[in-house]
Amino acid sequence: MGSQASKQLARRKALSTQKKTLCELNQTCGDVFPGSDYHPPDRKNWMSGLGPEKVHINKIVWPGTHDSATNKIGIPLVSRPFAQCQSLSIYHQLVRGTRVLDIRVQEDRRVCHGILVTYSIDSVIKDIKKFLAETQSEIIILEIRTEFGHQDPPEFEKYLEDQLGEFLIHQDDRVFGKTIAELLPKRIICVWKPRKSPQPKAGGPLWNAGHLKDNWIDTDLPSTKFDSNIKHLSEQAPVTSRKFFYRVENTVTPQADNPVLCVKPVTRRIHGYARLFIAKCVSQGCADRLQIFSTDFIDEDFVDACVGLTYARIEGKA
Template sequence: MGADGSKLANEENTLRELEKSCGCNFPGSDYHPADRKNWISGLNPEKVHLNKIVWPGTHNSGTNEIGVFLISRPFAECQSLSIYEQLVLGTRLLDIRVNENREVCHGILATYGIDVVINDVKRFISETQSEIIILEIRTEFGHNDPPEFEKYLEQHLRDHLIHQDDRVFHKTVAEILPKRIICFWKPRNSDTPNPGSPFWSSGYLKDDWIDTNLPVRKFESNLNCLSQQPPVSSRRYFYKVENTVTPQGDQLDLYVKPVTHRIHWCRRLFITQCFLKNIADRLQVFSTDFIDEDFVDACVGLTWARIEGKA
């Protein structure tokens, strides 16, 4: 085993030992929603304040069909489910990157048009009553903004958009309905959305992205950055923590799935550590590659515990 391999093995062992020593139990850890498709509804929209939700998110959400199967796709695929399937599973934040042609992309690789995402979101909304979605759309690095994109989004999502407003964070879901989508539009060259706009500007969704393939470095960085945030009760923006690691160009393992799985299993360990470090009241948007039921349940369980006064 080379030096890099030994370092990675040591890092994974470090996290496994941490799991053995502290466990993965936290308030709400044994809670499982009866219906993940309608989990916000199941928690009672009149009791669920927006700033108490732990939002299960997907990183690079629109990559399930990107590139060529078994050839270029493994280098860019971060989700195996469609947008609609992710929402049905319980995902409530979607991270969508677009190019100048209104195609969803990840780096240089493009996939289906943004209309596929919009149609899946609208289908999900039509089948549910109280589920709020955070839709984060940005122009991918190295690309130009799609022309008149804000007009396009407003035309197709107008009836569902929750306008940019600081007061939203302290409202219950019931007070926000029937509006259903908080849509962030993050252009590279165009003007950013103004206060009161149907769209939210980038300052309302923050993160501290660390580009690394080392799971301990990412895990500890996430904890450190989260600790520097104010509690959700006083925050007037969303803060996202991504439980992911990233392939690096100088490494032999360039496929997304085996690299990100070094930290993929750490979702419950991370939440447990947040409680042990007294920063669980700061966790808000928790995002992952290849989202699954357990990741959703961990986020929903903590949300339930907050609503019930157990966390």
């Protein structure tokens, strides 16, 4: 009992120290970077606003959401706070400016986060199609994976092709160097990551796991995650020479041995430091590696930060 109490005291001290570290770093380094003062006039159509003929796929800083389809997961006020990472529907995330979706499914095609489940993947597809019907030049990266501990949904690759076929940008390394205008009217890069089923084949309508990578660490300590993100990002090749998407997640994760298990208060420890992260990447010379930047509970400022750096790249300012 005493050792457990001592451990919790040590964890609280570490958390307090790490919060202070990020706060002081923000005060000394600031959150200004090329394009940081840019705000898209229409987040729903921000890619169109930048000019589809000017925006190369590998120059985009893609605002993404982590565990995207968890807005209605579990039971409200009971199990939901332990698994909910977004408060908006898929459609409203896209309208807000999100362009990368992280969807986890189980055997019956229902979306899940661990053992908790929510609506069917059909609801996700419906929201995506609604958004695409209302816009003309917005490209989406849709990552779908079988959640850890679950089996792949039967014939899921065929399901995705049947549902999204007309929008799918086929797996092709040349896509990275193309502009949005060159890919239209195709609108979706769909990365399917099964656990046991065969990976999508090269040249097919779906992309395989090797085309979307990250270095996720399981921690609730914000400075630890921040530093890890910088370290792993700096080890990547610049976006102009990569043939895969690389994701950095501005999130921290509740830990089973910590009293605070609800997602929102834990992830808020790092949530407000997205602009600081981009500024730090610039100062350390690794901003040319930043590509997909994801968060929990996405807001307009996070989207604006990603779009701002994208704008600076297009204008030759970054």
